[in-house]
Amino acid sequence: MNKVLSLEELVKYIDDIDRENSVVQFSIPGKGRFTIVLQEEDEQSIYADVNKNPQLELMFKESEEQYRKGLGMTTSDLLKSLKDKDFK
Structure with missing residues (x-):
């Protein structure tokens, strides 16, 4: 790795x-x-997957709620949070 x-x-x-x-x-x-x-990226893939799997829809909703509460971050936020000292 x-x-x-x-x-x-x-x-x-x-x-x-x-x-x-x-x-x-x-x-x-x-x-x-x-x-x-x-x-x-397939525009219909997520929608189709959610329709096939109700548990997946619940996971998306829970994830969105956690993000709204400040318990998560976007990839952009992760990249912005990394500093040179993190790589030493």
Whole structure:
């Protein structure tokens, strides 16, 4: 597993993801291990999945509620929270 030691390295890993290289795993010292998976966006896929699985709809609603309460963060928020000292 690759160690990411700077924000620039993290952005490079994300930028290099494509159809042939759709999964990247890395660790950030002091933060943990991460896996990023590129998924083709299908406008109907989430809606169709939720219709097939009521538990999934509940999970989405719970996740949204936790985010509204400040118990979660977006990917953008995560990237903004990382500082150079996090990679040492």
